[in-house]
Amino acid sequence: MTTNRQLLIVDDNPADIGLAREAMKQCAPGCQISSVEDGVEALAFLERRDKYKTAPRPDLVILDLNLPKRGGLAVLAAMRAGPALRSIPVIIFSTSKLSKDVVRSYELGANCYVCKPGNLTEFFGAMKSIEQFWFGSATLPPRGE
Amino acid sequence: MSSTGTKLGPSVAAEKTLLRALLVEDNALDATLVVRALNKDGFDVVADVVQDEAAFRRALHKNLPEVVLADYNLPTWKGMEALKVLRAERLDIPMILVSGALGDVTAVECIKQGATDYVLKDGLARLPEVVRRALREKTEHILRRRVEEDLARKVDELARSNADLEQFAYVASHDLQEPLRMVTAYTQLLSERYAGKLDENADKYLGYASEGAQRMQILIQDLLAFSRVGRNGSNYSSVDCNEVMAEVLKTLAPTIQESGAVVTPSELPRVWSDRTQVTQILQNLIGNAIKFRDKEAPKVSISAEKAGAYWQFSVRDNGIGIAPEYAENIFVVFQRLHARTEYPGNGIGLAICKKIVERNGGKIWFESQPGSGATFKFTLPLHDSDGGNGPQ
Amino acid sequence: MNANEVDILLADDSQDDIDLTLHALRAENLANHVYIVRDGEEALDFLFCTGPHAGRSFDHPPKLVLLDLKMPKVDGMQVLRQLKGDARTKTIPVVLMTSSREERDMAQGYDLGVNSYVQKPVDFDEFRKAVKLLGLYWMVTNQPPAGTGKSHSAGQSK
Numbered sequence: 001m002t003t004n005r006q007l008l009i010v011d012d013n014p015a016d017i018g019l020a021r022e023a024m025k026q027c028a029p030g031c032q033i034s035s036v037e038d039g040v041e042a043l044a045f046l047e048r049r050d051k052y053k054t055a056p057r058p059d060l061v062i063l064d065l066n067l068p069k070r071g072g073l074a075v076l077a078a079m080r081a082g083p084a085l086r087s088i089p090v091i092i093f094s095t096s097k098l099s100k101d102v103v104r105s106y107e108l109g110a111n112c113y114v115c116k117p118g119n120l121t122e123f124f125g126a127m128k129s130i131e132q133f134w135f136g137s138a139t140l141p142p143r144g145e
Numbered sequence: 146m147s148s149t150g151t152k153l154g155p156s157v158a159a160e161k162t163l164l165r166a167l168l169v170e171d172n173a174l175d176a177t178l179v180v181r182a183l184n185k186d187g188f189d190v191v192a193d194v195v196q197d198e199a200a201f202r203r204a205l206h207k208n209l210p211e212v213v214l215a216d217y218n219l220p221t222w223k224g225m226e227a228l229k230v231l232r233a234e235r236l237d238i239p240m241i242l243v244s245g246a247l248g249d250v251t252a253v254e255c256i257k258q259g260a261t262d263y264v265l266k267d268g269l270a271r272l273p274e275v276v277r278r279a280l281r282e283k284t285e286h287i288l289r290r291r292v293e294e295d296l297a298r299k300v301d302e303l304a305r306s307n308a309d310l311e312q313f314a315y316v317a318s319h320d321l322q323e324p325l326r327m328v329t330a331y332t333q334l335l336s337e338r339y340a341g342k343l344d345e346n347a348d349k350y351l352g353y354a355s356e357g358a359q360r361m362q363i364l365i366q367d368l369l370a371f372s373r374v375g376r377n378g379s380n381y382s383s384v385d386c387n388e389v390m391a392e393v394l395k396t397l398a399p400t401i402q403e404s405g406a407v408v409t410p411s412e413l414p415r416v417w418s419d420r421t422q423v424t425q426i427l428q429n430l431i432g433n434a435i436k437f438r439d440k441e442a443p444k445v446s447i448s449a450e451k452a453g454a455y456w457q458f459s460v461r462d463n464g465i466g467i468a469p470e471y472a473e474n475i476f477v478v479f480q481r482l483h484a485r486t487e488y489p490g491n492g493i494g495l496a497i498c499k500k501i502v503e504r505n506g507g508k509i510w511f512e513s514q515p516g517s518g519a520t521f522k523f524t525l526p527l528h529d530s531d532g533g534n535g536p537q
Numbered sequence: 538m539n540a541n542e543v544d545i546l547l548a549d550d551s552q553d554d555i556d557l558t559l560h561a562l563r564a565e566n567l568a569n570h571v572y573i574v575r576d577g578e579e580a581l582d583f584l585f586c587t588g589p590h591a592g593r594s595f596d597h598p599p600k601l602v603l604l605d606l607k608m609p610k611v612d613g614m615q616v617l618r619q620l621k622g623d624a625r626t627k628t629i630p631v632v633l634m635t636s637s638r639e640e641r642d643m644a645q646g647y648d649l650g651v652n653s654y655v656q657k658p659v660d661f662d663e664f665r666k667a668v669k670l671l672g673l674y675w676m677v678t679n680q681p682p683a684g685t686g687k688s689h690s691a692g693q694s695k
Binding site for chain 1: 644647650656666667670671675677680681682
């Protein structure tokens with residue numbers, strides 16, 4: 001079920017990206033993972049501009065909030081603004097537990113919000129839960145290139 | 146009658162107090178008598194005499210007087226009007242009415258309106274003492290105000306400094322968490338992936354690194370908890386300590402069971418405080434009582450009694466006890482009395498207790514001898530509507 | 538159950554599916570605050586605090602709405618459209634849980650802003666597993682917009 005699944009991780013901390021890749025390697029070995037480290041790169045990737053002309057369209061985006069250049073919420077708003085990217089599911093993945101961040105994320109169209117856990121076991125657990133639901137039970141929107 | 150002031154010069158004398166006075170008086174003779182009465186009794190008067198508002202104002206600005214002596218009833222102006230001018234100019238100068246017949250009612254009324262005192266023209270002998278008293282009171286008033294302002298400023302600085310410290314503790318702990326998360330996660334990952342695959346020193350080093358990182362995570366969380374005691378504001382309400390006790394026993398149930406502890410709370414009172422904070426105090430103290438146990442099963446008793454304007458709580462145990470020389474030390478953040486291998490913990494629990502108790506206006510201390518248990522005591526102020534709840 | 542303490546609003550007209558869903562949720566200890574409506578009109582009344590649910594408050598939305606597509610009176614897509622079109626309700630997580638296999642429905646659902654779309658498995662066991670994963674994900678892993686995530690005893694790391 002996870003072969004050919006495309007995942008885009010947007011996070012400014014390469015260490016966190018590394019952890020997410022490790023976690024996904026364990027529970028979804030067939031999943032293809034791309035990663036970018038700031039909001040401008042994220043949109044270039046999603047819109048397949050500049051060096052991302054042949055980038056795959058992600059089935060799921062895991063998005064951190066605190067990003068340089070353009071923040072997570074700005075990326076989210078841009079994605080929801082046009083028909084091309086509007087249906088791609090976005091999971092906000094952030095250390096922030098602040099209610100204003102959570103509510104604003106939902107308001108701007110995030111599908112869900114997961115707090116980045118503090119320790120390794122819970123981090124892996126969260127990633128596994130994400131993988132099991134989104135690549136398991138849920139029906140992802142058609143890729144419709 | 147001139148509309149400009151008349152100056153009556155100082156008389157030559159030794160050991161006299163120079164007094165700059167402003168007289169509001171239209172009768173030259175009366176003015177002279179007033180000055181003479183003062184000069185006769187220790188003063189060396191330099192006086193301006195005026196009869197109307199314009200002249201009064203000019204005189205005020207030319208030569209600021211220490212005292213105003215005003216006739217109550219002038220043909221063109223009223224003495225009490227002078228008071229209004231003083232107020233308008235925000236001058237805190239005592240004004241004494243020097244007047245002919247002045248009914249008691251009027252006199253009292255004038256004083257209510259702000260005149261410092263009044264003296265009858267046929268009782269001028271009193272005047273010097275009245276002036277002296279007025280000047281004395283004014284000096285005291287100034288001093289007191291300065292002390293109050295000083296105190297207010299110090300309180301302000303202290304509050305700001307505390308706020309800064311708490312803010313710092315919060316920010317530091319909060320921002321420290323991310324890089325720490327990286328270290329903890331990856332040392333753990335390394336341990337899991339490479340356990341047994343490198344040489345045995347590597348395993349040991351990884352273990353130390355992991356342990357250090359994890360301890361640091363707990364330290365930072367503790368520090369955050371400590372800083373939070375001030376920051377989150379408190380939710381004060383009437384707190385039933387028996388209910389709090391029940392909750393604490395539930396939370397500590399696993400520890401109690403595992404150690405075979407016997408915890409005996411007596412009837413506890415209601416206090417006016419933040420419920421979460423009271424819970425924290427009791428939980429920390431009872432948790433400690435169980436943790437620092439001796440060879441036998443821990444016995445902890447909790448009671449409270451009225452002590453003056455406070456409820457005094459006691460948490461008594463039969464554990465290892467504490468040497469009295471640690472009386473101050475033990476409440477300091479991160480201060481521990483034992484090696485980490487002997488007893489776990491960061492040494493923040495008591496610091497939090499102290500912070501909370503003192504925020505509530507109380508005190509915390511202990512009584513103990515090594516080997517014969519310890520009794521931790523803390524006070525919380527009585528609540529106004531404290532009825533007969535709790536032991537008398 | 539207090540109408541302001543509902544965790545999950547389950548909107549479905551099939552009694553079989555309702556029973557199966559509840560059964561699966563119960564196994565994960567997630568069924569304590571599930572409210573059931575059987576048509577789109579009542580779903581809207583509940584979520585917009587009108588009609589028989591006028592006593593409800595917008596401040597206490599459910600943490601999750603499980604919505605079937607084919608329902609009498611008002612269908613699921615209409616409910617979804619109204620929910621996501623109103624500022625008071627647009628942040629409530631909605632999962633379309635439907636037997637429809639129409640790709641068009643799925644595309645439309647995502648277009649309207651559904652949080653996720655789950656096709657009800659035909660197989661009994663698969664259905665239960667899907668509900669379990671769904672429940673655990675949306676009630677435990679996910680952080681809903683209103684209030685903090687529910688503290689929950691069922692283990693998360695499996």
